[in-house]
Amino acid sequence: MNKILLAKLLVCLAFYAQAQNTISGYVKDASNGETLIGATVLIKGSSQGVITNVYGFYSITLPQDVYEVEYRYIGYQPIAQSVDLSENRRIDVELLSDSQQLEEVVISAEPEDVNVSGIQMSxxxxxxxxxxxxxxxxxxxxxxxxxxxxxxxxxxxxxxxxxxxxxxxxxxxxxxxxxxxxxxxxxxxxxxxxxxxxxxxxxxxxxxxxxxxxxxxxxxxxxxxxxxxxxxxxxxxxxxxxxxxxxxxxxxxxxxxxxxxxxxxxxxxxxxxxxxxxxxxxxxxxxxxxxxxxxxxxxxxxxxxxxxxxxxxxxxxxxxxxxxxxxxxxxxxxxxxxxxxxxxxxxxxxxxxxxxxxxxxxxxxxxxxxxxxxxxxxxxxEFTYFVNPNNEVSFxxxxxxxxxxxxxxxxxxxxxxxxxxxxxxxxxxxxLYISNDQKIGQSIQLQYGLRYSHFSLLGSGVAYTYGDTIPGTRRPVIGAEEFDSR
Missing domain, CATH: 2.170.130.10 (TonB-dependent receptor, plug domain)
Structure with a gap:
């Protein structure tokens, strides 16, 4: 019985892996080829999307289907294109600068792409x-x-x-x-x-x-x-x-x-x-x-x-x-x-x-x-693993x-x-460090991580030990240990 359950689990995992494909690439400025940091990649008709990293790279994994993908960056004309995600796709996009004069100014309570806005505070x-x-x-x-x-x-x-x-x-x-x-x-x-x-x-x-x-x-x-x-x-x-x-x-x-x-x-x-x-x-x-x-x-x-x-x-x-x-x-x-x-x-x-x-x-x-x-x-x-649209692990x-x-x-x-x-x-x-940017539903986003640091002096020197004292008086040296260059 255990073998049958294990086989079913493996089949489900294999089917899931095959049913998921990835769109990835760079978003650039069409006028000079510069990569755009923080450009938005939206899946229209859904709440899913990502932003490009500090090198202009993005990656998003979705179930196999046909999607309307929109690329946006402030001050540039957005581009939308249909993508058949029957296999992994590499799509590099170049955005044109938007030099059109606006006829009116629209103020909204939230930006349209708030679901993929950064969660980094301050x-x-x-x-x-x-x-x-x-x-x-x-x-x-x-x-x-x-x-x-x-x-x-x-x-x-x-x-x-x-x-x-x-x-x-x-x-x-x-x-x-x-x-x-x-x-x-x-x-x-x-x-x-x-x-x-x-x-x-x-x-x-x-x-x-x-x-x-x-x-x-x-x-x-x-x-x-x-x-x-x-x-x-x-x-x-x-x-x-x-x-x-x-x-x-x-x-x-x-x-x-x-x-x-x-x-x-x-x-x-x-x-x-x-x-x-x-x-x-x-x-x-x-x-x-x-x-x-x-x-x-x-x-x-x-x-x-x-x-x-x-x-x-x-x-x-x-x-x-x-x-x-x-x-x-x-x-x-x-x-x-x-x-x-x-x-x-x-x-x-x-x-x-x-x-x-x-x-x-x-x-x-x-x-x-x-x-x-x-x-x-x-x-x-440094490594970034785009697990899925809701989790981006960096380590x-x-x-x-x-x-x-x-x-x-x-x-x-x-x-x-x-x-x-x-x-x-x-x-x-x-x-060493590891962190995760996680989205839970459409209203909760988390960023958490751990960092371990170690600092050590190298070479010869003297380490002094100081004793206690009263406020306003210099602490006395009560011991000294000399270290060689090893």
Whole structure:
């Protein structure tokens, strides 16, 4: 009897598996080939639908039938087509920009596609078109200035870099550029951000309920994605402003197959100042510059590779020997692979380097030189399993190596040199996570997950144990244990 029941169960499972097929693919902009993040894919006549992920990919599994599928994205003309789902179908769609003038404005209590709206709470999503329309400082569109206008976000203050989210400090925000962390996100002491708007595609600020795929910060996540480059035709844009000038060039390497974008900016306050004063003739400088690059190669229907990088620097020099400067460098290599119609994977390797340099002293007899830096080397495998229209499971991990150089400092007084440098520190951080986006009926949506993180210092060092004390008095050292490099 048990064997008969088992056989019936296997037959039912086989029939169910055969009766389900999948529609998957990418949703893109028809004018330049850029993938559209968060585009809506609706099954007309039902409550089922999905949205594209951060790479523009979607997947939905349905019983075998003929469906009317509609593709939508804000600011683009929707497309609907009939799909015979007698087998798995790969459908890539390109949407045309909607430039028609509206005759009237209709306000409704709920959006028409509320059933597939994101459930991520405390999230603000901006595209570059929205950012450029927001009133800006001295006429220059800026990412950080834009997000400071949303609820819960406040500026640290003029002359200070970064932003605060709901009372958190600057260091509690994770700022990512194509998944690589940026430790100082400001130019010109906080007046502009390091993100060139000509190269930015999508900005997503998460202020609460941070998904399990992120870790390492407790206040917010600012996830910025760069443009991939126009895969249709050559395009260039730029501008001359009161503070800086910028230029961006994008073009296909192989049409509809590979493309690139290069964007650069440079301020010229010091260049103009030299026309009116000689105070900058002795090697003084007051400027910032950055270079942003990205290329991608669509190898085939299942594989796509991205390579992006950023290099930027701020210089404040009082003369040839005195001043301070800082800069960020990042590089990201990503590989998208579609294992099956329902399993999407992304493998990311990135490098991030932030350094700060300070120098004072008019001659070699009396001077002070100090610099510090933090470097990251990271590898992240991430997988998404589109189980069915009601469940989207994400899982993956992360392995991060950090190198800290807190202070490389040398002071010279009356010709006597003293090295007051602090030793470098190395650390290894690892994590595993799993999460699920689940819809229950038409009115309930859940997002839940788990993340396990582990942090360990590497190399030699001394671990101190501190005793108890009364408030206002420093805790005494009651023990010390020395570790070697193993």
């Amino acid at each position: 999230t603000n999503k901006l595209d570059i078109e929205t950012i450029t329309k927001i009133p800006s400082f001295m006429g220059e569109a800026d990412v950080l200035r834009s997000i400071q206008m949303v609820p819960g976000v406040a500026t640290v203050g003029e002359g200070a870099s970064g932003f605060n989210v709901r009372g958190g400090s600057v260091g509690q925000n994770m700022v990512l550029l194509d998944e690589a962390p940026v430790y100082n996100s400001s130019h010109l002491l906080g007046f502009f951000s390091v993100f060139n708007p000509d190269a930015v595609k999508d900005v997503n600020l998460i202020k609460g309920g941070i998904p399990a795929r992120y870790g390492g910060r407790i206040s917010s996540v600012l996830d910025i994605r760069m443009k991939e480059g126009n895969s249709k035709e050559f395009a260039a844009q730029g501008g001359v402003g009161t503070i800086f000038s910028r230029v961006a060039v994008e073009a296909p390497i192989v049409k509809d197959k590979a493309s690139f974008i290069i964007a650069a900016r440079r301020s010229y306050i010091d260049v103009f100042a030299k026309l009116f004063t000689d105070a900058l003739d002795d090697g003084a400088a007051l400027n910032f510059y950055d270079l942003t690059m990205k290329t991608n190669w669509n190898i085939n229907e299942k594989n796509r590779v991205y390579l992006s990088g950023y290099f930027g620097r701020d210089n404040f020099k009082f003369d040839a020997n005195q001043g301070f400067n800082w800069g960020n460098k990042t590089a990201t290599l990503r590989w998208n692979h579609i294992f099956t119609d329902r399993i999407f994977a992304n493998f990311t390797a990135f490098f991030s380097d932030y350094d700060y340099v300070l120098a004072f002293g008019e001659d070699e007899m009396d001077q002070f030189d100090w610099n510090s830096r933090i470097m990251n080397y990271d590898f992240k495998p 993956g991990g992360e392995l991060l190596f950090l190198k800290f150089e807190p202070a490389n400092a040398v002071g010279v007084s009356n010709g006597e040199s003293q090295d007051i440098s602090l030793p470098s520190k190395n650390a290894l951080e690892s994590a």
